Amino acid sequence: MTALLDVTGLHVALGRGRGRTEILHGVDLTVAPGEIVGLIGETGSGKTTLARAVLGLVRAHSGSIAIDGREVSGLRRSALRAFRRGGAAQYVFQDPLRSLDPERTVFDTLIEGLAVRGGHSRAELREAAREVARLVSLPPGLLPRHPGELSGGQRQRVAIARAVAVDPRLLICDEPVSALDASTRITILELLLRLRETRDLGVLLITHDLGSLGGVADRVVVLYHGQVVETGTTEEIFLAPRHPYTRLLVTSVPSIGDAEPPDPELRRALRAEVRGLTAHP
Amino acid sequence: MSVSPDSATAVRTVADAVSEPLLSVRGLRVSVADGTEVVRGVDLDVPRGSAVGLVGESGSGKTLTCRAVLGLLPAGVEVTGGRISLGDTELTALPAARRARLRGTHLAAVFQDPASYLNPSITVGAQLAEVLRVKVGLARRAARERAVELLHAMGLRRPEHVYAQYPFELSGGMLQRVLIAMAITAEPELLIADEATTALDVTVQAEVLELLSELCRDRGLTLMVVSHDLAVIAQLCETVYVFRDGAVVEEGPTRRVLRGPRHPYTRELIRDHERFGIDRVREQGSRR
Numbered sequence: 001m002t003a004l005l006d007v008t009g010l011h012v013a014l015g016r017g018r019g020r021t022e023i024l025h026g027v028d029l030t031v032a033p034g035e036i037v038g039l040i041g042e043t044g045s046g047k048t049t050l051a052r053a054v055l056g057l058v059r060a061h062s063g064s065i066a067i068d069g070r071e072v073s074g075l076r077r078s079a080l081r082a083f084r085r086g087g088a089a090q091y092v093f094q095d096p097l098r099s100l101d102p103e104r105t106v107f108d109t110l111i112e113g114l115a116v117r118g119g120h121s122r123a124e125l126r127e128a129a130r131e132v133a134r135l136v137s138l139p140p141g142l143l144p145r146h147p148g149e150l151s152g153g154q155r156q157r158v159a160i161a162r163a164v165a166v167d168p169r170l171l172i173c174d175e176p177v178s179a180l181d182a183s184t185r186i187t188i189l190e191l192l193l194r195l196r197e198t199r200d201l202g203v204l205l206i207t208h209d210l211g212s213l214g215g216v217a218d219r220v221v222v223l224y225h226g227q228v229v230e231t232g233t234t235e236e237i238f239l240a241p242r243h244p245y246t247r248l249l250v251t252s253v254p255s256i257g258d259a260e261p262p263d264p265e266l267r268r269a270l271r272a273e274v275r276g277l278t279a280h281p
Numbered sequence: 282m283s284v285s286p287d288s289a290t291a292v293r294t295v296a297d298a299v300s301e302p303l304l305s306v307r308g309l310r311v312s313v314a315d316g317t318e319v320v321r322g323v324d325l326d327v328p329r330g331s332a333v334g335l336v337g338e339s340g341s342g343k344t345l346t347c348r349a350v351l352g353l354l355p356a357g358v359e360v361t362g363g364r365i366s367l368g369d370t371e372l373t374a375l376p377a378a379r380r381a382r383l384r385g386t387h388l389a390a391v392f393q394d395p396a397s398y399l400n401p402s403i404t405v406g407a408q409l410a411e412v413l414r415v416k417v418g419l420a421r422r423a424a425r426e427r428a429v430e431l432l433h434a435m436g437l438r439r440p441e442h443v444y445a446q447y448p449f450e451l452s453g454g455m456l457q458r459v460l461i462a463m464a465i466t467a468e469p470e471l472l473i474a475d476e477a478t479t480a481l482d483v484t485v486q487a488e489v490l491e492l493l494s495e496l497c498r499d500r501g502l503t504l505m506v507v508s509h510d511l512a513v514i515a516q517l518c519e520t521v522y523v524f525r526d527g528a529v530v531e532e533g534p535t536r537r538v539l540r541g542p543r544h545p546y547t548r549e550l551i552r553d554h555e556r557f558g559i560d561r562v563r564e565q566g567s568r569r
Contacts (some may be wrong), residue, residue, distance in 0.1 A: 042484065042485075043453075043482055181339060182338060182509065182549065182553040183338070183549055186549075186552070186556070186557065189557050208482055208483065209483060211483065211512065211554075211558045213557075214557055214558045214559050214560070214561040215556045215557040215558070215561050216557060238559055238562040238563065239562065239563070249483060250559075252483045252486065252487035253487075253559045254486075254487070254490070254515065255515070255516070255554075255558070255559055255563065256512050256515045256539050256551060256554045256555075256558070256560055257560045257564065264491050267487060267488075271484075271488075
């Protein structure tokens with residue numbers, strides 16, 4: 001099976017001169033079509049940098065990034081623009097209020113990708129906007145509205161609809177539900193599951209909250225200080241984590257279950273162990 | 282209660298010391314300037330030495346209830362009915378200056394974004410020492426020593442070093458520990474933690490929750506915890522109040538509410554965890 005996203009030995013450094021810091025130290029990661037992969041890591045672990053590198057928003061220093069079999073890490077200028085317009089990979093940001101243009105109607109936001117690509121009549125664009133709104137259960141009455149007039153959940157639906165309107169193969173969602181309330185979270189996560197089914201989308205789901213991946217992710221990739229320290233099925237990661245950082249993560253997630261909460265002593269020991277790790281030579 | 286007068290008095294004195302809640306809110310109503318009621322008759326009790334959780338989504342009234350207790354409602358928002366008592370003191374009847382004196386010494390709070398409550402251009406130690414001088418009345422040198430002790434007690438390593446650091450040099454988890462130190466400096470009876478761990482990484486959240494439960498256990502601090510995350514409340518609190526649209530829709534011992542939720546909204550909150558949270562995988566694992 002060919003991976004939809006295949007990242008190998010990725011190194012990314014940000015900044016210039018003396019301030020130059022390596023953020024990713026040789027990251028490997030794959031996402032297959034129809035697979036939802038959770039990328040988990042703490043603040044500053046490099047998960048957002050990884051996502052941005054996949055979209056060509058930051059440059060890979062070395063290593064390769066292939067999307068649907070095509071190497072994209074070396075793309076520059078017009079080739080990069082053409083790749084972005086092709087829409088194979090799309091990004092959904094955490095805060096839709098800041099990622100959506102406040103002066104653009106929902107309709108205009110949804111058709112932008114297709115309109116830029118060209119070759120569609122006005123009627124086709126209108127139909128496309130309706131269809132994609134239906135796909136994310138956005139009432140058609142909201143199409144003439146502006147982002148400021150929508151609720152947080154509706155805005156995140158618009159952001160997801162905008163992303164899937166260009167029929168991408170890979171969806172990168174950066175903390176898509178962190179800013180949402182419980183009831184809205186459920187509907188957005190259900191939407192991701194549905195899109196995976198109906199469109200065979202590959203999804204890279206970035207989050208700092210391991211707890212939110214339980215019912216969504218097929219696999220989990222744990223990023224710690226710019227390195228992948230563990231990869232496994234969601235069940236393996238939750239029930240039998242191997243790396244000390246993953247074990248600390250799992251025992252730190254609060255639970256509503258009847259099981260005894262993880263022993264604080266165990267967490268203390270794991271913290272000491274994690275602190276002792278030299279994250280990178 | 283129908284017991285003979287004398288023994289009843291004796292019984293009540295003993296029982297009151299144990300069961301009289303530290304904080305008691307009755308029929309609390311809060312309205313915004315245009316008359317819209319945002320807290321609609323909330324009753325809650327926080328027993329001394331216990332940890333009570335308020336759960337609900339944004340706009341459910343849980344934070345405004347806390348703010349009303351603290352006497353720190355935003356401009357244009359005011360208490361329009363009900364009573365708030367802390368021990369024997371009826372808070373709603375007090376003038377603003379008296380209430381200000383109670384903050385820090387009798388009740389205190391920590392919030393979601395610790396950095397925004399600190400002055401960015403003064404070291405965290407100096408800011409903590411200032412609280413010790415103003416609220417506890419310590420002299421400069423004693424305040425400094427006590428501040429370092431407190432930072433150490435909050436689990437911060439190298440407290441002398443932290444004392445001399447500026448807020449931007451500390452991580453979110455460290456800043457929240459500093460804020461907790463400030464909050465408990467004057468030994469308040471009640472600490473309100475309003476989404477105090479929401480912005481933190483999950484491993485750091487666990488550390489701060491442990492610190493709060495230690496303070497509860499070792500110092501007899503009473504906790505009122507506000508969170509949108511039912512699991513945080515489940516880990517920390519014996520009692521939970523579920524808020525929706527400005528009212529309490531369900532309350533009870535946390536275990537009871539989690540096992541047998543009565544209100545549809547509580548069931549929805551639990552469903553979120555069971556379908557998308559870590560509990561789903563843990564349960565599947567334990568069924569094998």
